[in-house]
Amino acid sequence: MATGFASALSEGQPAHLDLGEEAVPCLVVGLDGNDVVLAPGAELPPVEPDTTAYLLIEAGGSLHALKTLIRPGYTKGELVATLLDPFRLGQRRNFSRAPIVLPSHLRPAGEVDKPWTTFTRDISAGGLRVAKQSSYREAALHEIVIGLVQAEREIRATAEEVRVTGTDVSLSFVDIEAEDRLLLAQLTFAYHRRAAGH
Secondary structure, three states: OOOOOOOOOOOOOEEEEEOOOOEEEEEEEEEEOOEEEEEEOOOOOOOOOOEEEEEEEEEOOEEEEEEEEEEEOOOOOOEEEEEOOOOOOOOOOOEOEEOOOOEEEEEEOOOOOOOEEEEEEEEEOOEEEEEOOOOOOOOOEEEEEEEEOOOOEEEEEEEEEEEEOOOEEEEEEEEEOHHHHHHHHHHHHHHHHHHHOO
């Protein structure tokens, strides 16, 4: 992706979607790779899927128009704008992150010992950050089980350590089912929708 944008495209950021005849105010509610999930702040004119539109955002003190293809979103009333123009998010991550607390079990990949138990500090479709417990065992790869208590479901994945501090361990998924990745993305989008009042 191209560089040159100082500020990040992030959840909660106001934007406008230029549909040619009018620009509709929107709020960014999620990021998923090159897809930006938008909650329009006004009634949208009828839009065909894969319509070309421009996402207008402020970055680095300037207004930028990013070429996108738009389609209906994951939730009624939302749109997904797929970025066609190169754009650097101003951060290393490509997925929306949300401070959702979920029970988690981690074990160094290949070990048979009991996993260490912790909880997430935040999650995304690309990885998670967990609280570092005294039972933490350092490893390049971890087998992870995330408990989704309300859904009575578990997500199993393999993730690599990307950062360890005195209080946290950040991991990036290297092996996760597509359905589970989508579920995590939907959880983060729902969190940001609620935070934005939508």
